[in-house]
Amino acid sequence: MWAHVGGETRRTNALDLRETDVSAASALRAVRDPGGWLGCPEPTAVYDVVGVLDGPREVGPAALAAAARSRGYDAPAAARLATVRAALAEPLPAVRGLRAARKRLAVASADIDVRRERVERLGGKVAALRAAGEMDDGVRDAHARAIAALTDAETERFAAAETYERRREEARAVRDERERRLRLADEERRLEREAAAALAAAIRPSYERAQRAVPEGPWRDVLALARVARVRAPLVVAGGPFERAARAAACLDAPVVLVTGGMPARV
DSSP states (O other): OEEEETTEEEEOSEEEOTTSSOOHHHHHHHHHSOSSSEEOOOOOTTHHHHSEEOSOOOOOHHHHHHHHHHTTOOOTTHHHHHHHHHHHHSOOOOOOSHHHHHHHHHHHHHHHHHHHHHHHHHHHHHHHHHHTTOOOHHHHHHHHHHHHHHHHHHHHHHHHHHHHHHHHHHHHHHHHHHHHHHHHHHHHHHHHHHHHHHHHHHHHHHHHHHHHHSOSSTTHHHHHHHHHSOOSSOEEEESOSOSSHHHHHHHHTSOEEEEOOSSOOOO
8 A cells, every 4th residue: 555644655554643643534534535645455345344443342253254255255055145135136016006996997887887777777768668669769779879888888897807906916916025025034134144153153263363363452352353354455453552553464464554542433
């Protein structure tokens, strides 16, 4: 990495800024957003876990798993976990038009009732006129038009019923898909726990060796985690047990930027 500090440009993997006013937060911003006074490789995913060392920290399975991934370890369930995540990332189908289809069917059904009643009423008039030996062309034509209108209404109701049933099937399919995704979300959480446990177990021997290679004291666990992780961007060390930046870089097996402690800065 290189840093433009105090009017000069330094190229080093062990930068000591404890005699300057550079804080952990500003150093972190410089690492995250190169192009300013600090030039370095882009941080990888594990940087979220070990990028800033600003005090003692408990190291759990999730942190060990992140370190293991940085070193290329792969959990047994990784393929299935990727499949589950891909399925959960797919857009959920939307149900459109169910309410409109229900309303259309209700309107069509009501229209049939009205038109059937009109056909029956006019049919009664036609029958009565026929029985009396009389006939009114207006009544007969009105009856014929009513029958035709009833036929059209029945056709519309059939189409409305088909559309409504189709929309109901789509709604059921979406409900089934939501339930499936709830099960997948449960499976994702289970697989994540299993993957973290497997990765943590795989890297634990290396982590325990790293614990023996870093200074004793309250910082030991988090320093061991940083040592066992594979990072590209410089670690920001705020405080800690190191007197010299070169010693910190050698101990952590990574480039470092040392700043004055006392102001917590999380990644």
